[in-house]
Amino acid sequence: MTRLEVLKTYKIYIGGQFPRTESGRYYTLTGKDSTPLANVCLSSRKDFRNAVVAARAAFAGWSSRPGFNRGQILYRIAEMLEGRKEQFVAELILQGAAPKAALEEVMTATDRLVYYAGWCDKYQALFSSVNPVASSHFNFSVPEATGVVAIIAPESNSLLGLVTALAPVIAGGNTCVALASTSMPLCAVTFAEVVHASDVPAGVVNILTGTSKELHSHFASHMDVNALICYGTDKTEITRMKELASLNVKRIFVHTKEDQGPYHILQAQEIKTTWHPIEQIGPGKAGY
Amino acid sequence: MAQLQIPDFRKSTIVDQVGIEERVSRFNTRSIKKESKVKGLKLVLSMIDLTTLEGKDTEGKVKQMCYKAAHPHDALSGLPTVAAVCVYPTMVGTAKQALAGTGVKVASVSTAFPSGQSTRQVKLLDTKFAVEHGADEIDMVISRGEFLKGNYAFVFDEIAAIKEACGTARLKVIFETGELSTLDNVRRASELAMHAGADFIKTSTGKISPAATMPVTLVMLEAIRDFYYATGKMVGMKPAGGISTAKSGLQYLVMLHETLGADWLTNKWFRFGASSLANDVLMQLVKEKTGVYQSKEYFSAD
Secondary structure (H helix, E strand, O other), X not given: OOOOOOOOOEOOEEOOEOOOOOOOOEEEEEOOOOOEEEEEEOOOHHHHXXXXXXXXXXXXXXXXXXXXXXXXXXXXXXXXXXXXXXXXXXXXXXXXXXXXXXXXXXXXXXXXXHHHHHHOOOHHHHHOEEEOOOOOEEEEEEEEEOOEEEEEOOOOXXXXXXXXXXXXXXXXXXXXXXXXXXXXXXXXXXXXXXXXOOOOOOOOEEEEOOOHHHHHHHHHXXXXXXXXXXXXXXXXXXXXXXXXXXXXXXXEEEOOOOOOOHHHHHOOEEEEEEEEEOOOOEOOEOOO | OOOOOOOOHHHOOOOOHHHHHHHHHHHOOOOOOHHHHHHHHHHHHXXXXXXXXXXXXXXXXXXXXXXXXXXXXXXXXXXXXXXXXXXXXXXXXHHHHHOXXXXXXXXXXXXXXXXXOOOHHHHHHHHHHHHHOOOOEEEEEOOHHHHHHOOHHHHHHHHHHHHXXXXXXXXXXXOOHHHOOOHHHHHHHHHHHHHOOOOEEEOOOOOOOOOOOHHHHHHHHHHHHHHHHHHOOOOEEXXXXXXXXXXXXXXXXXXXXXXXXXXXXXXXXXXXXXXXXXXXXXXXXXXXXXXXXXOHHHOOOO
């Protein structure tokens, strides 16, 4: 007797749970020879709204954790990803990647998480400064997490693209809602399972599947989103998002390259400057 | 005045808990969209008793909340005011002054709120103090200990005595349903309070969890309905505590409408005791108007 293969239902990830989209809609993903691979949720603006509520609720807890602890958790994501390497490689191949390239992508994504894990308690020192001022104040600037960040992940790189966009955001203490690649969403959903099993508090990472065509304007207009990071390429969408982002003066960053670096952390940070009064130590001599 | 009579509990309905929960889950499937939603949300807003009942309350805080009560969100035109503000007796004078001419009522908790652990004498003084300072409504707590002991006559007399002390102020009776354990007890307390002269029955103080839940509210609404059929007297309902989203506000309205009918769909007969519900309703109203999801940051905290 032949065994029926058990197919996986690819669901979205909101607030530490895996619901289906509230809209009940889906699209069918097809493989190379147009065999159906999976039915994938077509998220609606309400799913996005729910995800932002979850992300907002998680923000206070996540941003107040010590950087070192966030680093441990990011490293844990990398560990989990490494452990499920085969599954990701298989999914990438299903989505059309060559076996060697697929393995390469999974390894780079894992390394990238480790890279940002290391930065979690170091970028503060890099981006902080003590500022010379002409009054008797100790004046210093430090980066602080900006809040809820919406991410439109790259279309062409299923796993690596998502990790590249997401890791620096959560490393910096923000919470995020990410829209996965429309044509290659399988790895994104499996990555959500990895995140779920990695001590990441519920709501810090939320992953939706769907189309940026439908969702980009809501990503940009939502008043409770503080920054928008976009790897999309559609010129009209980008212009529209820039316009809408002005509603609450969101920071918006459009990327074309999927590289890594500490400045990716900085884009979702706000710089807080403190003027701390100090005693005048002597004429002509500032205290600091 | 007609003779008050303690109800005969042998005749009261036994509550079917599973049935109640099934019924509640039905209410929550109703879909309310567009114009009906906007009307519903405005109705919810007009039914809110904006509440601050904390040890750290100051006159300044109360004044600010009163302003919010009369001007929920001036950026949006055509909004109703909330129904009332709910404060401690010592703050009644301040609130009354701040709300002069706005039509917003002042409700005061009394009878050693929230525990109700005090003597009858103190509770009466507490109530009279609030009424003398101009409270339009009194929210009293029952002695849950006496109720759970089965000393129903004590609770009945207590409510009747406070009602008398209220004069023209409307009396809301708080059961603290989270401490009554069973829905049968909730039903019994509802009948007791209504027979003793309550103008409103109210679920909770908001100080303990669980506070207002839909099943508990449904049991109380059904008690109100049966009391109305038996005596022809309308009694109001106030769920309080734990209702913080506009969506749940609408679900309560659905339940109210389908249990008691349109006559109760006014802030004379239904109130929400809440502090954070108002802002969520406002956020939804602005969203309906602009099409853009809102953030708490742009709405005054109180």
